[in-house]
Amino acid sequence: MKRFIHRFPTLAAAIVYAILIALIFWPFWQGKLLMWPGSDQVNGYSFRLFAATHFKTVGGFPLWNPYIFGGMPFLQNPTNGDTFYPTALLRLIMPVGSAMALGFMIHFVLAGAFTFKLLRTLGLRIESAFIGGLSYMLTGQILSQVSPGHDGKLFVSALTPLALAFLYRAVTTNAVRQYLYFGATVGFCLLTPHYQMTYYMLMAAGFLWIFLNFFDGEREGRAPWYTSLGLFAAALLVGFAVDAVQLLPFAQYIKYSPRGAATGVSTGYDFATSYSMPIEETLNVLWPSFSGSTPAGTYWGQNTIKLHSEYLGGVVMILATLGFFLRERRRLIWYFTFIALYALFFSYGGHTPLYHIPYALLPGIKLTRAPSQIFYLVSLSACVLAAFGVEYLLRPPTVTSARRGAVAAPARTPRTPLIVWGAVLLLGALLAISGGFGVMIDSLADPARLQAAGDGRGLLTWDALRILVLGGIAIGVIFASLRGRLRAGPVWISLAVLVALDLWSVEQRYIQWSPPASVTFAPDAVTKLVRADTGIFRVVGLSNEYQYNYLPTQGIRQVLGYQGTELHRYDELLGGQGSFQNLLNPSVLRLVTARYLILPQQLTANPAVALIGGGPVGTYTNGSAYLYRLTSSDPYAYLVGAAVKVPDQQALALISQPGTGFDPRRAVLVPEDAAFGVEPSAVRGLPMPDSTAVRVGRDEDDVITLDIAQPPRAPSFLFVSENYYPDWRATVDGKPGQVVRAQYSLIAIPVPAGARRVELRTVSSAYNVGRIITLLSLALVVAALAIGGFRRRRDAVV
Template sequence: MTAGKLPGQEKASRVGSPRHRLLARTRLASWIAPVLLVVVMLGPSLLGLRLFAAGDLMQQRAPWVESSTVEEVTNQCVSDTVDGTIPTLLSFRDRIADGDVAPLWDNAASAGTMLAAAPPQGVSSPIVIAALPFPETTVTAWIKLFEIALILAGTIAWGRRLGLSTGAGVIGGFLYATGSFMVMWTNWPQTRTAAFFPLVFWAVERLVQDRTLRSALPFPLVVAGMVLGGFPAIAVHTVYLAAAYALLRLVVINHQRRRQAANGEGRADQGWWLAWGKAPALAVGGGVVAVALVAFQLVPWLNQLSGTDLEYRQNLWQGTFGAREILTAAYPQALGTCAEGLPRWGSVIPVEGVSFIGTGALVLCLAALVLPLPSDRAKGVRVFLLLAGALGFAVTFLGGTVNYLVHLLPLMDNSPLHRMRGVGSLMLAMLAAFGFEAVRRSRGERRWLPWLGVVAAPVLLVAAALGARSLAPGAGEWSLVRFSVLVGLACGLGVSAAWAWIMAGLRGSRSLAALLIPVLLALDGLMFTNAFWPRTDPELLYPQTSTDTFLRENLGHERMVGVSSAYWGGAGQVSDIRSLSGHIFVPPEWRDLLLQADANMFITPTYHTLSNLDSLTSPVLDRFAVSHAVLDTNILPPGPLLGDGEQDRSRGVTLQDAPGSRAVDAGTPLRAAVVELASPIGDVAESQDPAHIVVEVVDPDGTVLAEGERRVRDGAQGLFAVPVAGEHLETAGAYEVRVRAEGGQAVSVVAAGPGAPQTGEAWVGVVTAPADDDLDLVDAAEAQVYERATALPRFRWASDAAACASAEECASLMGEAPDQTVLLDPDDADGASFGSAPAEVVVELDADDHQRVRVDAEGDGMLVIADAYQPDWVARVDGEEVPIVRADHAMKGVPVPAGEHTVELSYEPAGWGVLPWVSLVTLVGLLGGWTYQAVLRPRRRSARSGGEHAL
C-alpha cells in the first residue's frame, strides 16, 4: 500500500473556504520561525560578517591573549569546539584544498587521530563535504545551515507521511533545530549526526507504509549519513528508537488494513510475508547496505578502538543530573548563563545540563495529547513520541532501574545515557508539531479535557518560573536570568491563550491566534539561540602570532608542549604546529607515559596539557621529542626569584613616575624581571591603550644587553613578570635590570623595602635560570617559548636496547639510559639485533600519514619514531614490509639492518585496499536502483499504458 489515505483520514477543506484560507495562512506563517533563525542568527555568519565559532574564547589563551583586545567572552560553554573540533575541521579542509584527496590521519596533536578514515571526527559527513568550498571564516555557519535544511526536510517529509501539514512539519523542524541538543552541541560532530535523525524516522515510516524496494532505498542512505556524522553513541540511541517505532507502526498499520479489508474498503496484505515479514526484511537489508556504504570507515574505527582505553566510560550509564536541571526544559537560562564572568548554579556544565524544549513547545505537546489526532494515519505515534521523549528525561534525571535496563542493550553500556535527549528532543518537537496541527484545526471545542489542558499549561509554566526564582542563590543572580525567564513565560502563556482563542471559536479571532503561535515559538527559540550560539569577529579565527611563526621556523620535525592552557588543546594544528598537548583519545600506553611526565596532565580523559613547570625537565619529554615548551606570559618563569622578601607592602608607588632597578651579579642567567602590583588592575576600555611594563638589561657602560616588554592585562594582580631572554649574557661585571611603565592607566606597584639592594622606589626582583634545567628562553614576544636542550630527535637512530615492562619502569630508565638506547618490551629486546654502531638519519618526507627516512647505518639497529604506536601503520624497508616494534613503551620502532636503506611508514587503515570500492559500488548501485525505480520504471509503465489506450 502506498502513502495514500488510510481509514479516517481527514478530508481537505474546500478550496476558497474560510477554513482553507486559515490553514493556508498558518502554513505560510510557520515558515516565519526558520526564516528568522537563518536570516537573523546565521545570516551575518553566512556572509562572513560574523564568525560562527567562539573565537573570542580562544583569545583568553596564549599566545593569542597577549595582544588580544577582546573585552569579554560572549559564550564560555563551547570550549571543546575551539581546541579540538574546529581545528580538525580546518586541517581537513586545508588538506583537501592542497590536493590531498583522502586525508586519513592527523598527526599534529598528541598521539594523532583519524580523519577521513573513521567517523568520530565527522569530517566525512555529507554536511561537511557540502560546506568545504566555503571560506574558513564561514564554513561552520554553512554547516549549521545545512543541518537546519536537513532537519526541516526530514520533519516535513515525516510529518506528511503521518498526515500532518507542511506547516506542522516546519514547526517540528524549527523546534528541533532550536532545541537544547542542536544548539548546545553546535560545532561539535554531535549535531552533524543528529541532523539526520528526522530523515531516519521518515525513511522508516516510508518503508513500513509502502513495503516496496523503492520505498526502502532512502533508508541506507540516511543511516549512512547519520553514522558519518561522527558521534556513534547517539546514532545507536536513534537506531534502537527507530526499530521500536518501526515495530509499533507495523502493528498499527496492519491492524488498520485488516479493519479496512473487513469493511470492504480495501484489501489487506496477502499472507504473512507481506504483512509481517517484508518490512523487517527490507529494514535489515537496508541496514546491511548502510554498513556497506560506511564500511571503509567502520572497519578502521573498530580496529582503532581495540587499542583505545575506554575504561573510564564503563559506568557512565549510571550518571544522572540534579532535578533542578529539568527547569531548563522551559527556561534554558534558569540556572545561569554562559556569558563571561556571570555565575551559574546548575549541577552540570550547560552543554550537558540544558534540556531546552521551549515553553510554547511544551504547551503544544500538551495540546497534542488532549486534542483529537489530525489524521488516523498517525495512530499510535503520539504515544510513542511521548514515551520516547520521556525516556530521554528518565535516563537523565531518574536513573536506577531505567538506566540499568537500557544499558543492557548492545553498545549502550559505555555511553552517557543522558545524551539520549538528542533523539528525545526530536520526539518532543514532533509531538509539538502534532499539537500545532491539532490546535490549528480545532474549532468550537466543547470537551472538558482540552480545556483542562489549556488551564493546566499556564499553571505549570508559572510554577516552573517560580521554581527558577526560588533556586537563584540571591537577588543578584535572579536579576541576571529574570528577563529570559519572563520572556519564555510570556511565550508559553501566549501560545496557551492562542490555543484557547481558537478552541473558543470566536468569530474572526482564529486566524490571528493561529498566526501568533509560530511567532511566539520563533521568539522563544531565537532567545535561546541568541544566548548560546557563538558569533564573534571573523578576525578572531586563530589569528597568526609571532609565536606561531617562531615555532614553525624552529620546531622542525619535533614537537612542542603547552603549559596550562597555552596552545589550547589541539588549536596549534591550525598553524601546522605539532604538539604533545591535545584533545583526543590516546592509546593507553601513550597516556601512561604522559602521566609519568606529569601526574596531572589529563584534565579530562581526552584533554591533556602540561600542568606544572617542574615537568619541563622530565626525561620522558625528551623521548617524546618535545624540543620547545610554551607558557603564557603571566606565568612566573621557572627558576629562583631573587629579591623576594624585600618588598614594603605597606605602600605602593606609581611605576610610571617611580621606575625601579636592581643590580645583578655578573654571569647570573636572567629569565625575567618582576614587580608586584599593589592592587589589581581594573578594566581598561578597548579604545584605550593599556599600560606596558618595559625592562632593559644594561651593562656598566649603559649598553642594552637584552630587553623585554609586556602588556598589563585587565585584572592582573600580584607578582608581574616580564620575560627577558638573558640566560647567556656576556658581561665582565655586574649588570642592571631597569623596569619602567609606559602609557595606559597608572600602574601601582609595591615599593622597595628599607635596605633593598636596588635603586628607585619600586621593588624589582629577578628570576634567574638554574644551571641544570637545560631550558633556554628563546622567544617572549607573545608567549614564553623555552627550548629544551635535552630533547631527542623525533626520528632517531638506536644502536642499543634495554628492556622495560611498564610505564613506570620505562620512565625511570629514560633518565638513565643513553640517548642511543631504545627501551623495548623484554620479548622484543631479546629478539632484536643491535650492532652498537652509529647511523646517519635523513628525513625526506614527514607528512601526517606518510613518512620517508633515509638511513645509512654502520651496524644493525632501530629507527625510532617518537609518534604513538597505533594500529594500521605499516613500515617498509626498501619496499619490504617489516613489523613495527613498540619502542620507548608507547612509540614506534622499525628494525633496520646495516647499510643504506629507505624506511617508509604509512597509515593504511584496515580494509582500505578494497572497502572504499565496496562502498562506492554500493552507493552507485543504490543510486542506480533509485533512479530506475523512481524515473525509468514509471516511464515504462506510462508508455505501456498509453499504447494500450491508443489501441
C-alpha cells in the same frame, strides 16, 4: 504561490526556514566565525583544516595526523569529525571556518524540513507540519548546539525525523525502496560520525518498527511482521555498509584507544554515566535559565559544565498537551509520548538506578558517556506532539453554528489543561519574583557555585515573566480558536510567531561569534619564534591557550593536544590520560622529541632550559607566555645499536622512573613477542649512542622518508619518535621492512648493515576495503532513486 506550496510543500517550508536561519545567523554573512573560546569547534577547526589541506595538496584523505599526541591515526578515528560526511565538501570550496558555520546553518534548516516531512508523512496538514518543523528547528537541543560546537549531534538530530519518515512509509506501504532510503539515512547518520547519537536514533526507529507492526490499529494490507523484520534488518545492513569506509578502520582502532582499553579513566560505570542530566535540570524545559549555563557564568548544577539548552518552549509544551485530544491519531501520539519518557529517563543516566538496565543489556553502551545526549528525542517528540496539537485546533468545524472559515469547538475541549498551564506559568513567575526559585536553587547548588547561581537570578526572573506573557497569549489564541472566534489562518500564523519568538528569545543566547579564522587563528609571536626552527620536533604547551589544538593550525607538532580518543599506550607513556604525570619527565621528553616548552610563568634559572624571546611573548589570545627551549633534546629519528625484549610494564618503569639509568640512545625496548631483540639475560653490555645523523627527507603526514647519513657497519635499529600503529609499513632501501612497537608506544625498524634509506608509510587495508563497500552501497541507493524517479514519471504519463 498556493499552487507551489501544495505541489512542493517540503521545499516551500524549507525556503521559509532557510530565510529565518539566514536572518538569525546574519553575522555569518559578514564574515564572522561561528564559535567562541569554549566551543569544540575551536579544537575541531584544526582537524578540518588538516584534512582539507591534505586533500587539496595530496589528493586524498589523510590516514595519519602527526600534529597531536605523538601522532595518531586520522581516518580510523571518527572523533576527528565529519571527514566523509557531505559537509566536508564545503571545506574544499570555501574557507574552513566559514564552511563549518554553513554546515551548522544547513542542518538547522534540514532539521525543520525533515520534521515537516515526517509530519506530512504522518498525515498532518501543511500548517501543522510547518509549526512542528519550526519548533524542532529552533528547540534548545538543536539551536544551542552551536555553543559546544557539537556538529555531529546536530547532524544526527536533523536526520532522525527523515529516518523515521522513511521507516514509517516503508512499513505502512511495504515499499522496499523506502527501506533502502531508511538504510541510507542510517548510513549518513553514521558518517556524521556521531555513533552514539545514531545509536539513540536507532532506538527510536526500533521502537517505531515495533509499534507499527504490533500496536498500530491500522495494519491491514501490510506485510507480515517477519517479512518487515527482514527488510528492516537489510536496511540496517545497507546503513552500516554506507559507513564501511569509516566503520571498518574504526573497528580496528577502538582497541588501541582509551575506550577500548581494559582499564583507564575512559571505562567503567562512572565514565558511562558522566554528564548525565541531573533530575532537577528537567525544569529547564520550561524555565530555561533555572540551572544557568557555563557561557553565561551562571551554571550551578552537578556537571562540570553546561553548554547547551534543554528548553522545549512553553508554547510548544502547551500545544503538545492539545495533541492528546486528537483521538484519531491516539496510538501514534502514545508512541511519541513513550519515546519522550524513555529518552527522559535514559538521559538521567546515573542519577537513577534504571540506567543499570541499558548499561548491562545494550551492546556498546559501556563505551559511551553523557547519556543526556539522548534528550534530543524528548525535544523531537514534544515538537511532533505540538504539531498534533495544532492539527487538533485546525480540524474542520464540528459545530454547525460556527462562522464560515472559523474553527469551532468540538464536543470535548481541553479547557482544563489550558487553565492548568496558565496556573503553572503564573506560579513560576511568582516563584521567580518572590525568591522561591532562589531558595530551591540554594538548597540544590554546590556551595562553591552559589555565586554563579546568584548571578543567574535576574535572567531566571525574566524568563519566568517572558514565558508567562508568551504562554498567556498562546492560551488566549487557543481559547479564541476553540470558541470559533478566530479563523484557521490567523490561528496557525499567530502560533507559529509565538513559537518562533519563544524559542529564539532563549536560544539566541547560545549563538556567539568570533572574528574570521584569519584573525582568530592567526600566527602569534610564540608560534613565529617556534617556526623559525625548521627541524622536526614537538612542543609542550602548559600555558592554557596552548594545551589544545591551536599549534597544529600553525603546522607545529605538540606533545599533547585535544582529542579524547588518542592512542591509549601513548597516554600511559605520558603517565595516564588526564593526569599525564610523566609529561615533564626528562626521559619521556627525549623520547617524544620535545624541544620547546610554553609556560604561563617565568622559571627561575634552570640549566635544562633557555628562555627564548628575552621575556614574555604575546599569544593569540592577547595574553602572554614564556617560551623555553630545552638545552638537551633528542632528534626525531636516530640509530640504536641494540634491542631488548621486556614486558610492557617493565619497559614503562625503565623509561619513566628515576634512577633506572636507562638511555634510549643505547637500546630500544620492544615487546616480548617482537620478531627481533634479545632477552635481558643475554645482554652483556649495551653499545654507546650512535651519533650518525638521520635526515628526514620527506614528511607528508602519511609518508616519512628517513635518510641515514652514514650507513651502519652492523645491523642496527632505527628509532622514530612517532606512535606505533599496525597500519605503518616500512621499506629499507626499497625492500619490505619490519615496524615494531618500541619504547612502549613508539616505533623501531631493524635495518641491515649498509642501509641508507627507510620509508615509513601508513596503509589501511580496512579503509581500502571499506571504501569499496561504501561506494557500492551508495551506487545501490542512487540506482534506487533513479528507478523510483523513472517510475514516477512513467506513472504520471500514464
